[in-house]
Amino acid sequence: MNREPHGLRDKWDDNGEQFRAVFEHAACGICLIGTDGRFLQANLSLCSMLGYTVDELSSLHIGEITHPEDAELSRDWAQAMLAGESCPHQLEKRCLHRSGRIVWVTASRSLHRDQTGVPLFFIEIMQDITEQKSLENMLRYGQKMEAIGTLTGGIAHDYNNILSAIVGYGTLLEMKLPRDNPLFRYVEQILSAANRAARLNQTLLAFGRTSDMHLSVVDLDEVVLGTVSQLIKVLGKDIGIRTSLSAGDATVLADPDQIEQVLLNLAVNARDSMPEGGMLTLGTMMTALDAAFVRANGYGEPGAYLLLTVSDTGTGMDEKTRQRIFEPFFSTKGAGKGTGLGLSMVYGIIKSHKGFITCHSDPGNGTTFSIHLPAQSQRCK
Incomplete structure (x- = not known):
């Protein structure tokens, strides 16, 4: 690539085709990123992971394939390494596939310097964990819904006991009052509201999976x-x-x-x-x-x-x-x-x-x- 730092092409040549084969055909995504954030080299796995060809990816900046919400995290990570500050060598972040979909990756990054300590380029290894993230989210969602269902079922049973008393005593009162009594319509409203509440309670029981089937x-x-x-x-x-x-x-x-x-x-x-x-x-x-x-x-x-x-x-x-x-x-x-x-x-x-x-x-x-x-x-x- 025409933006490779001085000596990088020599490194390929000095180490021969075996070094190149390891880089290009590794199962995980590997790339070399300049200190300005632009891609210098990318292997086939990374290109496949992000949906780009090698030439297309080489013309991009790392920020262009990073999710906007993770851009600051990625930028701070690079700046801390350049400044020689202590920082994690691995983190999870979101990348953007060429199609626009999100690709979750575990990224490991190190900074390569020359013999005098001048930063030359970053070496970044990315592992696609999108499927793992999806499964984790599904598991958490299932556990949350199970917990809510258990809580809802318990509340619904207690709620049902209270409703039974309201409906029972309200029905007795309705039977005792003559229809021309001015209080009769209030009793009807009480029973009507209690019946609506009972229907709502059946919904709660169904969600809690405790109603009879x-x-x-x-x-x-x-x-x-x-x-x-x-x-x-x-x-x-x-x-x-x-x-x-x-x-x-x-x-x-x-x-x-x-x-x-x-x-x-x-x-x-x-x-x-x-x-x-x-x-x-x-x-x-x-x-x-x-x-x-x-x-x-x-x-x-x-x-x-x-x-x-x-x-x-x-x-x-x-x-x-x-x-x-x-x-x-x-x-x-x-x-x-x-x-x-x-x-x-x-x-x-x-x-x-x-x-x-x-x-x-x-x-x-x-x-x-x-x-x-x-x-x-x-x-x-």
Whole structure:
């Protein structure tokens, strides 16, 4: 490269082709960076990791492939080394792939000086840990949701005991009062509010996975078709419904009422994201997950699954919002327009069926929820 410091090309030549082969074909990314932050050399692994050719990467500054939020950290790291200050030789940071996606790396850096102590260039080794970071985030999220579910279930049971007393004594009072008594309407309001609270409590119990389930081997296609008439009422006349069903052995071990509740909740969210109308698509298909998929994604177990998808043509959501949608009481709706428990309940129901749910969404391009439920053989009936 034409920006190599004096003596670097000689170093390649003096050490021969073996030294070059080690550099160029190492499994981890290796690069030489000038003291001005520009790339001097990069091996094939680093180019593959970041999506650039060797020539393209050699024309860039290290700051151009560093995530903006980590740019100051990377800059301070380099300046501390140049100043001879004590600093870590390894840290985690985010790089930017040529496509724009984030690549998490563990970076090890050292500073090469000449015999008089003048800094010549940095040697940086990068290991792609994006998959590891994704698995760690999934594990933390799963643990958080489990903890919230346990807490929610416990609170809901105590809450249910209080509600039982309110409803019980309120009903007795209603029975004792004549309907023409001016206090009668207040009792009705008390009971109405208590009933709304009871429905909310059922949602909490569902999220905490402590409510009763009635499992049986059911045809998922039949459950979907049986729910369509309800969905039409929920969605209104401006939103169409399309189905793309497996037309095969689509049996799962499930509580059909709870699966219907999942579909209704997802439909309500879809409706709210399509204020000008649109299309809701429900799909089922048989699929199989192998060990490689489980390792790559950090969830599920290898085997046969029924994949239930619910897609809309709505406004979509950004990544920051998408990561929080299953959290209890998180809502993008205005005050008083939702409890923030609808998707939390969906999450709890699917987990209680030993399945898992994921969401893909982009602003302006709609949202797709993908639900995997363990497949059952018709012989189980």
